Amino acid sequence: MANKRKYIIILGIMAALVFVLFRLNDTASVEEQKVADFFPEARKIQLVNDISDDVFISLNLPAVRRAYMVDDQMKAYVVSCVGYNGPVNVLAAMEDDRLIGIDILEHEETLDYAQHIESDWFLERFMDHGTSRYLNLVVLDKENPEDIVQVTGATVSSQAVVNAVNAAIGAYQYQINGVEMERVPDVVPQEMWQKDSNSFAINWKDGSIRINTETIKEYDQVEMDVTLVNTTGTETDFRVKGPTLRTVLKQEDLDLSDYEGIGITGRDGYYTMVDREKLEVGEVILAWEANGELLPEEEKPVRTVLPLELGPFWVKMVTNIDLYDEITPKDIDKVHMFNPLIEGIEPYLYEYYGSRDKSVEIGKILAKFDQVDTKGFFTMTATDGLTKNETISLVRQRYFIKYEGENAPMNIAPNFKLGMNVKHMTHFSTTRDAVVFPEKMVQVVRTSEINGMEALLLEDVLLTAGMRWKEWVDLRVIDADNNYVTELGYEEMMDSWLVQVDGKTGLYTGEDLVTDNLLRVEKDEN
Ligand SMILES: Nc1nc2c(c(=O)[nH]1)N[C@H]1C(S)=C(S)[C@@H](COP(=O)(O)O)O[C@H]1N2
Numbered sequence: 271m272a273n274k275r276k277y278i279i280i281l282g283i284m285a286a287l288v289f290v291l292f293r294l295n296d297t298a299s300v301e302e303q304k305v306a307d308f309f310p311e312a313r314k315i316q317l318v319n320d321i322s323d324d325v326f327i328s329l330n331l332p333a334v335r336r337a338y339m340v341d342d343q344m345k346a347y348v349v350s351c352v353g354y355n356g357p358v359n360v361l362a363a364m365e366d367d368r369l370i371g372i373d374i375l376e377h378e379e380t381l382d383y384a385q386h387i388e389s390d391w392f393l394e395r396f397m398d399h400g401t402s403r404y405l406n407l408v409v410l411d412k413e414n415p416e417d418i419v420q421v422t423g424a425t426v427s428s429q430a431v432v433n434a435v436n437a438a439i440g441a442y443q444y445q446i447n448g449v450e451m452e453r454v455p456d457v458v459p460q461e462m463w464q465k466d467s468n469s470f471a472i473n474w475k476d477g478s479i480r481i482n483t484e485t486i487k488e489y490d491q492v493e494m495d496v497t498l499v500n501t502t503g504t505e506t507d508f509r510v511k512g513p514t515l516r517t518v519l520k521q522e523d524l525d526l527s528d529y530e531g532i533g534i535t536g537r538d539g540y541y542t543m544v545d546r547e548k549l550e551v552g553e554v555i556l557a558w559e560a561n562g563e564l565l566p567e568e569e570k571p572v573r574t575v576l577p578l579e580l581g582p583f584w585v586k587m588v589t590n591i592d593l594y595d596e597i598t599p600k601d602i603d604k605v606h607m608f609n610p611l612i613e614g615i616e617p618y619l620y621e622y623y624g625s626r627d628k629s630v631e632i633g634k635i636l637a638k639f640d641q642v643d644t645k646g647f648f649t650m651t652a653t654d655g656l657t658k659n660e661t662i663s664l665v666r667q668r669y670f671i672k673y674e675g676e677n678a679p680m681n682i683a684p685n686f687k688l689g690m691n692v693k694h695m696t697h698f699s700t701t702r703d704a705v706v707f708p709e710k711m712v713q714v715v716r717t718s719e720i721n722g723m724e725a726l727l728l729e730d731v732l733l734t735a736g737m738r739w740k741e742w743v744d745l746r747v748i749d750a751d752n753n754y755v756t757e758l759g760y761e762e763m764m765d766s767w768l769v770q771v772d773g774k775t776g777l778y779t780g781e782d783l784v785t786d787n788l789l790r791v792e793k794d795e796n
């Protein structure tokens with residue numbers, strides 16, 4: 271009996287051993303095939319497993335795992351750096367002091383935007399670099415040959431790939447050229463994870479408090495079953511726990527009802543504004559627990575839960591909540607057509623998730639307006655009615671409207687992940703100026719036909735863009751050459767129409783053409 275059991279155990283061990291050996295051999299051959307893809311002429315490819323036995327490599331280039339000799343020369347390295355969720359394993363191919371290219375072997379970066387580290391357009395950024403310098407991750411613009419533009423919104427994952435590749439460059443330089451380059455860590459530096467994931471601040475005009483994952487438990491807690499509805503329509507049920515913002519403020523002798531709105535910012539730069547109307551009808555729960563467990567690292571220290579609102583208001587990894595005493599109300603007096611307005615601004619070719627499209631920096635548009643009130647908001651609205659507010663200070667720099675390609679017109683910025691954009695924008699506005707995209711506006715206003723062309727009712731365009739008037743209004747018409755054309759009285763406005771021809775906007779009153787290239791319509795204040 272005992273013998274039989276021994277026999278079964280030995281048999282089991284042997285089966286496991288065969289399985290493991292087979293698996294090892296299998297991964298090696300998949301890897302070997304990937305090496306061969308970089309060196310199609312290769313006659314012999316050999317695995318070098320003991321590369322990290324070297325003291326210099328093990329101390330300074332801990333990301334290096336193994337290497338491959340191609341026709342007896344060291345030409346490929348398998349390197350690994352810890353990313354957002356786990357190790358990112360990279361194959362780096364090198365020849366004649368050049369990095370030829372890389373491939374991602376394995377990663378666990380589950381966030382949808384981080385998965386783009388595997389996309390060809392990102393991998394291509396690693397093709398043909400000299401090995402004399404390490405690569406350098408940049409946010410937006412490539413200025414030096416060694417610069418690698420990151421995957422938008424995936425800084426940590428992109429840096430993990432760059433660190434891994436740099437370790438391969440360091441190992442190559444050391445082994446082939448006898449050069450000892452600087453140390454490359456196999457983890458992403460802490461600064462990149464941004465400051466503290468255990469606390470956040472609430473800021474008001476003359477004060478602020480910092481709350482951490484312990485002190486938050488001292489407030490009265492609410493526990494509630496809630497449903498997160500994503501912009502894609504998927505629904506997730508949670509039971510969340512945490513104090514409401516109202517409760518926390520009460521401890522500081524502040525009343526949430528005194529504020530016009532709040533701005534919530536996440537550690538990843540995500541921002542959303544919650545206005546007075548929303549604060550009046552629903553609570554803001556500062557959730558630190560979901561389904562009985564502490565939030566995961568990528569949502570800590572708290573997530574704002576607004577049970578009545580959609581996903582974009584449920585900000586993860588909150589770092590700051592700003593209370594606004596005043597938000598300048600919108601009083602739109604000029605409505606501009608986008609195309610002639612940006613005439614003369616050099617388009618920026620923004621590469622966003624693999625597509626390079628014409629974009630314009632919002633700061634350059636703001637510079638064209640007579641006044642920009644920084645206590646007001648920059649608001650964008652889409653054909654489906656989605657509206658997003660941003661602070662003027664946020665959109666002033668490195669914030670773009672992409673007006674070409676997929677989903678255009680759409681907002682983009684270096685921190686902007688897929689799913690956060692306002693796609694197919696009908697218009698955007700500051701407090702006084704609105705800018706419309708007539709080719710999208712056409713979907714949301716009353717239309718008619720003039721000379722066989724689809725025409726947009728001017729009244730609807732102006733109202734949608736946010737212009738308001740009492741019983742009557744006089745409107746000045748300015749054309750693309752910045753010339754005053756005419757003034758429209760109230761009755762005329764009610765029968766005025768916009769027609770799109772070759773990217774230009776024609777303005778008709780009744781059947782009469784007022785201008786074939788409209789720049790803007792503005793209220794005559796006198
Ligand atoms: N910090 C931060 N919070 C965020 C986002 C983000 O990118 N960063 N995305 C928002 C958007 S647009 C949605 S739809 C939801 C998505 O929530 P989920 O990732 O839990 O599904 O989170 C919101 N909160």
Ligand SMILES: [Mo]
Nearest residue numbers: 501581689690
């Ligand atoms: Mo979203």
